[in-house]
Amino acid sequence: MTNSNFLNIKNGRNLTMLVDFYELTMGNGYLDNNVGDKIAYFDMFFRRVPDGGGYCIMAGVQQLTEYLSNLKFTEEDIDYLRSKNCFDERFLEYLKNFKFECDVWAVPEGNPVFPGEPLVTVRGPILQAQFVETMILLTVNHQTLIATKSNRICRAAEGRPVMEFGSRRAQGYDGAIYGARSAIIGGCTATACTIAEQMFKIPASGTMAHSWIQLFSTEYEAFKAWTKTYPDNCILLVDTYNVLKSGLPNAIKVFDEILKPMGYRPKGIRIDSGDITYLTKKCRKILDEAGYEDVKIIISNSLDEHIITDVLSQGAKIDSFGVGERLITARSEPVFGGVYKLVAVEENGEIIPKIKISENEEKITNPGFKKIYRLFDKSTDKAIADLISLHDEKIDDTKPLEIFDPVHTWKKKKLTNYYAKDLMVKIFDKGNPCYKNPPVKEIQKFAKEETEKLWEEVLRFENPHTYYVDLSNKLWNLKHSLLNKFSDLYD
Amino acid sequence: MTNSNFLNIKNGRNLTMLVDFYELTMGNGYLDNNVGDKIAYFDMFFRRVPDGGGYCIMAGVQQLTEYLSNLKFTEEDIDYLRSKNCFDERFLEYLKNFKFECDVWAVPEGNPVFPGEPLVTVRGPILQAQFVETMILLTVNHQTLIATKSNRICRAAEGRPVMEFGSRRAQGYDGAIYGARSAIIGGCTATACTIAEQMFKIPASGTMAHSWIQLFSTEYEAFKAWTKTYPDNCILLVDTYNVLKSGLPNAIKVFDEILKPMGYRPKGIRIDSGDITYLTKKCRKILDEAGYEDVKIIISNSLDEHIITDVLSQGAKIDSFGVGERLITARSEPVFGGVYKLVAVEENGEIIPKIKISENEEKITNPGFKKIYRLFDKSTDKAIADLISLHDEKIDDTKPLEIFDPVHTWKKKKLTNYYAKDLMVKIFDKGNPCYKNPPVKEIQKFAKEETEKLWEEVLRFENPHTYYVDLSNKLWNLKHSLLNKFSDLYD
Structure with missing residues (x-):
């Protein structure tokens, strides 16, 4: 991929500086406090399907790939940042030599996706993983919004x-x-x-x-x-x-x-x-x-x-x-509210999960480095539920699996005769693109096929059934152990 | 202005091909019917203020200027169009040598603007004046929407x-x-x-x-x-x-x-x-x-x-x-419904007004080549009304002026002690830019000053008074004489 192909706009353009200013002030702050290289994990996810629908259609991964492949600060950018008089020379030097080093996973375009599950996960030096927040959100929020409305x-x-x-x-x-x-x-x-x-x-x-x-x-x-x-x-x-x-x-x-x-x-x-x-x-x-x-x-x-x-x-x-x-414009609901949250850091090679709490339960995040399994019924090929687990959990789909509602935990379901699909793919490995984005017409075909695997109750325009997005036992326990630490803030 | 500054995006990009395909099929058709050079007049205008507000804030003229200054079809564009197998070589040759030749007038950015009045007027060979429709609408619709919401x-x-x-x-x-x-x-x-x-x-x-x-x-x-x-x-x-x-x-x-x-x-x-x-x-x-x-x-x-x-x-x-x-996203109302309509053509040097009729009266256009006068009260500096007139009408503001409601024509008002401001400026003369776009901060200041000239009843968020946008006697008569020609379609 060359710069001239950047974002596929003819003649190319550099959008590295399309970034919320606070990503830069934080970047400078991370370096200044000697934590710029600390490995962090961020998840992008959304909380609600627009228009009261049952699912969204993931889109924007190709442009995200192009953006991440072409991060580059020009001399002019550095000079401009210097003129703001709030950045250290050390930070400006870092940007000048910026080389993207993160691992990135994403749900491939065209997949139906649901509230609460990571659509994109970034692992890498916090300065970098933080910096890309604005463009990850902007890219995926916009395209997922329109793909969903179009669908x-x-x-x-x-x-x-x-x-x-x-x-x-x-x-x-x-x-x-x-x-x-x-x-x-x-x-x-x-x-x-x-x-x-x-x-x-x-x-x-x-x-x-x-x-x-x-x-x-x-x-x-x-x-x-x-x-x-x-x-x-x-x-x-x-x-x-x-x-x-x-x-x-x-x-x-x-x-x-x-x-x-x-x-x-x-x-x-x-x-x-x-x-x-x-x-x-x-x-x-x-x-x-x-x-x-x-x-x-x-x-x-x-x-x-x-x-x-x-x-x-x-x-x-x-x-x-x-x-x-x-x-x-997705006129009836023109905002796709994807967010990007810190979910873990590494300390001495160990993954330490982080949680963002809130008085509004919906806004509490799922901590840790995670993956998504989509569970299908073998006899009908219909999607039964998604299961969010920690990254190192494996589902053996030759054995029965008990899943449960993460809020009403007594609601349980035992699955047999199912198969599990690992939904996220790695798109960057240590900063290098490692995923081949399919052509748009193929994505369209894939979206149609995958949508047809949803029950018609989920496809309904008004008052669809809520598709199950469950947490694995391990993830549920981790989340609640972290929440309990903050219980004094809720009295 | 150079290509590298095009649309002010760093590194430049060429958006000439950001055009609705029908502008191209029409362009080819105009040439094929030997009317490509016929001089036409188009108005861009809107019909309703978003959010039930009393006025909009005009924006986007600078980007419009940059777009019109940089129209250029590349070899690659021509090859792509040829591959569609619906365009004559004569048309492709025209595009290859495309040189923008139109005159363009616009209301400067920051001005409060109202439904029904031309925000942009283009005069030139119909092939060209038609071609620029998509980008004029896209540019002014988007920026005016957001400037209005921000205001x-x-x-x-x-x-x-x-x-x-x-x-x-x-x-x-x-x-x-x-x-x-x-x-x-x-x-x-x-x-x-x-x-x-x-x-x-x-x-x-x-x-x-x-x-x-x-x-x-x-x-x-x-x-x-x-x-x-x-x-x-x-x-x-x-x-x-x-x-x-x-x-x-x-x-x-x-x-x-x-x-x-x-x-x-x-x-x-x-x-x-x-x-x-x-x-x-x-x-x-x-x-x-x-x-x-x-x-x-x-x-x-x-x-x-x-x-x-x-x-x-x-x-x-x-x-x-x-x-x-x-x-x-102007979430409460994310669409700005500006339209671009043919209002006149020239035949042997004479301007022949055209009207677009509709069963919906709101959608009937104001015919002819026009201008807008904003009428201010000399003692308070407040805006009284806008008057749309034919392009060659002059208002002598040393004399009283009678204006009237274009629908309820018996509602009349006689103005004395007023002054008239010609609202539109020429931004292109025979295809050459002839207007110096002010810096954004100056536009902001101007918008604030001009907004303060509106009565507070017009500024109100809910149920504002409708600001008067009247037609001159001459324009009203012209419009109604054209409408009468179509009266058999309404029986």
């Missing part, structure tokens, strides 16, 4: 293609670019974002805007001009003036008078406003009667999973959807 | 400093970087985003995270270590274990035992969780009794304008705020 919207479409159309309303350029990438991971079949096709080999598509129609003297003339240029991909936008009184009649006239003599079939019509259910039913009937049963109806007006579910249940006749602002 | 949050803080802390929850890297820029324009005093200071000369700051506290054997040891490194800027995070039972007593102990003998005063404490009102009142009292009346209390827990208003009205003792995810 909801695509499931609502029930197999109909969904195209991502949101660049113009995204929150910044990367919001559009990586948002398009994440939308594809979640299930979208294409994007309107051209640069995303160049960068990620995901299909870009698009036809015309209302301005095309307005430019010509009449809607008919505009359709005619379009059809002559694109006879083999003729999709006409029919709502500039009035769908039923103008757009559709003009489209059919052009299909009959222009396209047919040229020897082509039309591909579709697009409707971008108005009463979707009413209009699509009417249009379908009129198209069918005109002999255009194969012409698709494409809808693209402020859609999300709820509106799509609604119009389909009302019998709207839609073949595919273009989804914009509500997908690219 | 609300900063006004709620009633003069207390507000710091932008949201990078980790932003929607992508640019969401963090340009979000920080926009947050400063809206009124924030600083950001945690380090690279934003380098790029925009806006102050970056930050101290410590909970991980610093956790790393040391005790909270006291952690505070002591910090204080020794940063005696001159000692702000301690006191909520890792328990604010009142542990954090604050330890902080005061360190202030007394470590900092005082070193000859320094502490700067502040930060609280990131819990009951803000209760905790800050208690902390203020304890700090004061310990002789630390000058030590500031900084709060940073999921804040927005409503929570800030709430806790201040309850008497919380807060000196400054750190605001994260709810600002950087």
Whole structure:
């Protein structure tokens, strides 16, 4: 990987300095107190699925890999930091010679993930493991948010293609670019974002805007001009003036008078406003009667999973959807609240677990260096539960396994005929990338397969069953022994 | 301006291909129909203020300038487009030799702006004026959204400093970087985003995270270590274990035992969780009794304008705020719905206005090449109304002016003792940049001054008065004459 490929943005750019300033003041402080090299373990995890859903779709590992592979402070960066008058020369020298040395594990992209489990774990000198916090969170929070939203919207479409159309309303350029990438991971079949096709080999598509129609003297003339240029991909936008009184009649006239003599079939019509259910039913009937049963109806007006579910249940006749602002910003819940917490340090080679307590139980962290096992039913291939264990615990899935609810510990379940999958993969070994990121289309396929392994009660949009994320006996005991040490703070 | 400075991202990047694919299919179609050079006028405008507010703060003109100054298709871009098998060689040749030739006008950054008025107007060959749609919308929509949200949050803080802390929850890297820029324009005093200071000369700051506290054997040891490194800027995070039972007593102990003998005063404490009102009142009292009346209390827990208003009205003792995810994503309403519409074309040198009609009256556009006058009361300097007129109308503000409500036309108002300000500036002349973008800190100051010229009824958070955006007589008549032509579509 070269710098020119950094973050896959054409021409490259260096985002090493995209970092919360406190990572730098802490870094300087760690060195100043001679603990900069102390080995620390950090987990990135989230606490709640957006939109009340049952799971999230992990995304962003490729960009995280590219970021971590290209950390580099320039002379200009060092000079700027020096000008802040709060950093020691020793720290600036450290940054100048910065070489990433951490081990990093992550859940591969496309996996369904659940609250409380580590999505990324970093082990290394605390100065470094701390420094990368901002970009790990920024990268995974954003892409997981959009992949998760896209997955909801695509499931609502029930197999109909969904195209991502949101660049113009995204929150910044990367919001559009990586948002398009994440939308594809979640299930979208294409994007309107051209640069995303160049960068990620995901299909870009698009036809015309209302301005095309307005430019010509009449809607008919505009359709005619379009059809002559694109006879083999003729999709006409029919709502500039009035769908039923103008757009559709003009489209059919052009299909009959222009396209047919040229020897082509039309591909579709697009409707971008108005009463979707009413209009699509009417249009379908009129198209069918005109002999255009194969012409698709494409809808693209402020859609999300709820509106799509609604119009389909009302019998709207839609073949595919273009989804914009509500997908690219995850409008209904635009924040993915991933956090990055210290979970252990090493003292003389021994791992000492650390806990972050809180008066809010949800905010108490799972201590220690951990891994995640996903447990599947052998007969159905469905996921039963995730089990978070300490890193050195092994599950022998030839033997029965008893799991229990970490809060209501009397709720137990004995598993037989199951298999266990180790969910996290190592992506950096002592600072060197050691994982091959798959192409986006493969991640999309994987996400679909893994999502289908969830019970439909977990897939539900509203009030899904809570998927079990349990702790191993050893981890549960460790956590509670640490909590007991702080019990005087709760009286 | 050089390419290496493009979009001000360090090391540069080329976002020419960040474009909705349909801009390209239309471009090819315009050329194919021999109308690519037809002169067209497009307006960017929005229809509704987010969060039910009374106005927005314009932002993004500098990045728009940089984008338009650096449009360039590489060989690789041309090859990629050729591989799509839908573009003529003539079009690819056009792109290869692309030279931006449009005139562009914009409302300068920091101005309060209102629904329905053009924020950006582009005049030029339709192929080009169409092409830039995606990036104009993406740039101005994002930055205006965040500047507007920031302005609300900063006004709620009633003069207390507000710091932008949201990078980790932003929607992508640019969401963090340009979000920080926009947050400063809206009124924030600083950001945690380090690279934003380098790029925009806006102050970056930050101290410590909970991980610093956790790393040391005790909270006291952690505070002591910090204080020794940063005696001159000692702000301690006191909520890792328990604010009142542990954090604050330890902080005061360190202030007394470590900092005082070193000859320094502490700067502040930060609280990131819990009951803000209760905790800050208690902390203020304890700090004061310990002789630390000058030590500031900084709060940073999921804040927005409503929570800030709430806790201040309850008497919380807060000196400054750190605001994260709810600002950087404009969480309460994360979409800014700016649109870009064709409003006129030239035929034989004459401007022919175009209108986009809709069954939804709000979506009907204002036709023609226009300008905006902001009308101020001479005696109070308060803004009375905006008047959108045709581009060649001049207001003689030495004479009385009658304005009227464009919907309820019988509501009229006669202005005397007023002055008129032409709001839009030309930023490109025949493709050449002709406007000097001011530094961000100047834009911030300007935004504050211009906002203070609005009546407090417009500034209100909930149910503000609607600021008048009227049409000149000439424009109103033009619009209605065009609408009447389409009246048969509404029967």
